[in-house]
Amino acid sequence: MRLLDPHFKRNWRAYVAQSALATVIMLDIMWFWGVVAHAILVASIGSTAFILFAMVDSPIAKARNAIGSHAICALIGAACAFLPSSAGAEAVRGALAIGASIFAMVVTDTEHPPAGGTALAFALSGWNALTYIHLLLFVSSLWALSYLMRPWMRSLV
Numbered sequence: 001m002r003l004l005d006p007h008f009k010r011n012w013r014a015y016v017a018q019s020a021l022a023t024v025i026m027l028d029i030m031w032f033w034g035v036v037a038h039a040i041l042v043a044s045i046g047s048t049a050f051i052l053f054a055m056v057d058s059p060i061a062k063a064r065n066a067i068g069s070h071a072i073c074a075l076i077g078a079a080c081a082f083l084p085s086s087a088g089a090e091a092v093r094g095a096l097a098i099g100a101s102i103f104a105m106v107v108t109d110t111e112h113p114p115a116g117g118t119a120l121a122f123a124l125s126g127w128n129a130l131t132y133i134h135l136l137l138f139v140s141s142l143w144a145l146s147y148l149m150r151p152w153m154r155s156l157v
Helices: 008-033 039-054 063-081 089-108 115-125 129-152
Strands: none
Touching (some): 008 039, 039 115, 039 129, 063 089, 063 129, 115 129
């Protein structure tokens, strides 16, 4: 049983640099947005940051997947937020948002698992155009930075 990745010793600089870069970007996002008010959304973007900075060669790290999935899933979640209120409505909204998001991502070939959290966040909090715009700006910025840094990054998983 091993504790560390066998490639860590040889590539430790990449591990440290890519993790530090993701840390700085997430700090900016969390500082701007506020952690508590958008906790589910921040968690979803944090998961996207992991994929973009640790799984750089993964198909789910492509722009179409990272940006497109969040855009689609936010709209699906917002649509689910309009379902009638009743006892247990939040659970139904959340479950429908996740199921519909999975369907939409696989049908449109924009699979990106963290976007499910985006759908859930919008399903539970409702539509907010400014939040949607910020989400797309943050995810696009994350992707653009990871793309620009790609020549110096390596897949860590």
